[in-house]
Amino acid sequence: RVGRGRLEARNLDAGAELDAGAGAIVVSNVAGGVLARSVDGDQHFAQVFGDLDAHALDAELNLDTVRGQNLTAQVFRGAIAGRHLASRRVRLTAVHGDITVATETQPGGSIVVASVDGAVNVTVHTPGRIRVRARAGGTLTLAGATAAGDRWIEQQYGAGRAAGAVQLQSRFGDVSFSLVDDGAVR
Secondary structure, eight states, X not given: OEEESOEEEEEESSOEEEEEEESOEEEEEEESOEEEEESSOOEEEEEEESOEEEEEEEOOEEEEEEESSXXXXXXEXXXXXXXXXXXXXXXXXXXXXXXXXXXXXXXXXXXXXXXXXXXXXXXXEOSSEEEEEEEESSOEEETTEEEOSSSOEEEEEOOSSEEEEEEEEESSSOEEEEEEETTEEO
């Protein structure tokens, strides 16, 4: 725990609980659960193999290679960016900020990405069938199809066993969803 300054956790096997008032949090190569809180410091997570629960008031959250049962990231003012995410349950929320992620679905898993006034851009790699439910105050683009209006749109992609469910929304911003299936982007 620090009041001001940088807080780092690297190469740990039992997770970490991190609290930074006014400072950055950097986590890399950690196995086990990670709980991170900051008021106005950016947070960076790379190679987290366990549950991740990250919250910030005014910060950027960067996620790279997170695998576990649960991934929760929330920010009041700031962006969330993620790639190589493969948690069973993913929940990313921002009040004032954009969210851009590339993630995988897990069998029976769920992905929820929501922003009040920022853009939501999600790319999902899936090995099978996926159900997508989305709503946008701006433009809504679901794997090549574009819709307008502030209503829920539902779409199903893929075949075979259900891989998971995705819910995307932005009250005032744009929502974009693309799917990577067998190496082809749709």
